[in-house]
């Protein structure tokens with residue numbers, strides 16, 4: 001997984017969207033949530049996606065996360081076209097190559113901290129012993145080494161989100177996707193979470209964060225602004241938004 | 246990749262962890278899980294208990310019939326009820342009825358497959374020993390009586406062919422009679438008396454089995470006296486008590502002439518019992534104008550008892566099926582609610598790499614755990630209830646190994662059948678929709 005490519009040649013994109021559209025049909029009305037997104041994400045990118053509410057950020061992230069299929073267009077993940085894969089293969093892609101962090105943490109209530117972190121490993125068929133080792137290690141990394149057997153209800157929001165981060169890291173994904181990960185947190189715990197993201201990127205992880213917070217733009221190394229289902233601005237190629245095909 | 250995939254799907258450790266997970270999820274709602282399983286508990290419990298009771302009852306009935314011998318046909322003389330001239334006959338004439346030695350020899354010579362016949366003739370009077378007396382029966386019969394009637398000689402021996410030919414004054418007491426007449430000492434070697442004749446006791450035999458339930462009408466005319474009986478050679482009986490029997494009853498003497506009170510006909514092969522019984526019936530109908538005899542075919546009774554049991558089992562099976570279906574619907578109802586309640590969890594798992602079949606498996610495991618646990622509790626209850634009934638109600642109950650096994654298996658199958666729909670519904674949700682659910 002380590003990128004050995006030199007700075008001179010452009011690295012291969014880990015994610016490539018080509019003319020991706022997503023339409024929702026509600027009765028006779030068709031809502032075009034995404035209207036043709038072109039995007040390349042490279043390894044070690046640290047991207048914040050900004051935009052007004054309803055502009056299609058979550059829709060785009062769901063497609064990037066293989067939780068939903070694009071209506072039109074192509075999606076290549078690690079060079080493989082995953083835009084029209086069947087359900088089982090999509091599950092496999094999600095479990096192996098993607099990590100999710102949600103606004104509302106989405107931990108499983110009946111499981112402990114460790115068990116929650118182990119869920120992706122379970123579906124990858126990692127042995128109990130190995131996954132326990134990985135989970136303990138990750139829990140320590142996000143500062144929950146002393147809360148291994150706690151249940152989500154016994155944790156603060158910030159702690160729960162840290163469990164979710166550990167869970168997203170457990171299968172060593174190619175890309176980590178976060179949809180308003182700090183949206184439910186106070187500024188202190190939100191700040192802690194962002195520091196973890198920074199640290200992850202420093203260690204070479206690829207992260208895509210959706211956020212409301214304009215301050216994030218300075219923190220990440222790339223900013224994408226969406227508007228009405230289109231990329232309005234991309235800091236990597238500032239003229240991309242105006243590009244017409 | 247392929248092999249990897251298969252390994253992932255079937256690996257035992259995943260199953261084990263899925264089960265642990267299922268237990269955890271069910272444990273989160275202990276009361277609800279318990280109430281859900283209750284339908285199965287009662288279904289399984291009632292199936293096992295009812296089977297045990299039914300099996301016990303029919304076993305007793307069948308045992309009594311088998312004691313009569315399934316290869317036997319039993320003929321008994323009965324006093325005709327429709328003697329129109331009975332009023333006049335009573336004082337003056339001797340009432341002559343019942344089976345005769347002629348019948349016996351005809352049966353032996355004309356009915357195919359007849360192996361042995363056991364005639365017996367009864368005299369009812371007091372049996373004395375010193376100053377102790379019991380109202381009983383002297384039953385004249387033949388040496389092969391114990392074997393044919395399935396009655397064991399408990400002490401001493403039965404009389405022999407030689408003793409019958411010599412018309413010896415020997416007798417074998419039934420267990421009850423021996424206990425009455427010899428409460429403290431050894432009966433064998435002592436003498437008992439009926440009317441003016443003395444008989445030496447040479448053995449003690451089992452009592453005649455008490456009649457089976459009302460439907461299997463095996464009772465003879467005077468069942469009450471039968472347990473108090475002494476068995477003597479039929480030749481000896483004729484010598485001592487003559488052909489005409491006098492009875493003092495309700496203020497007047499009754500005189501009866503009955504050659505044979507009972508004949509047990511043994512047929513060589515079980516398949517020929519029913520045709521032989523038919524032939525004997527036709528023959529006796531020709532010989533006897535009155536219905537002064539009665540025929541009992543234990544095999545026929547056995548068949549009827551078996552048929553009754555079959556019907557009972559069908560009824561029982563239907564009740565069991567209904568109760569298990571009701572239990573299954575209860576499970577399905579709760580599982581559907583659970584799926585709705587846990588839609589978000591399903592979404593999370595799907596996002597983290599769970600395939601549809603993983604979700605199906607997870608929910609199926611939960612229903613099977615529910616129904617299986619319910620089944621186990623039901624088996625435990627179902628096994629203890631018959632014991633309690635046997636203990637307090639003096640009713641025989643029989644638990645057959647297959648009953649709990651079958652009931653438990655059915656409960657698990659019910660869980661699978663009624664769990665499939667909710668499980669597939671859970672797996673059918675798209676990950677995005679499931680995640681959005683609140």
Ligand SMILES: Nc1ncnc2c1ncn2[C@@H]1O[C@H](COP(=O)(O)OP(=O)(O)O)[C@@H](O)[C@H]1O
Nearest residue numbers: 024026031033052053054055056057058059060
């Ligand atoms: N499942 C859906 N069905 C219909 N319309 C939807 C659905 N999901 C999103 N939309 C619409 O698509 C647009 C983009 O939504 P979303 O991606 O959630 O925006 P954001 O996350 O940027 O606030 C909105 O207009 C929303 O109403």
Ligand SMILES: [Mg+2]
Nearest residue numbers: 057058059179
């Ligand atoms: Mg959104």
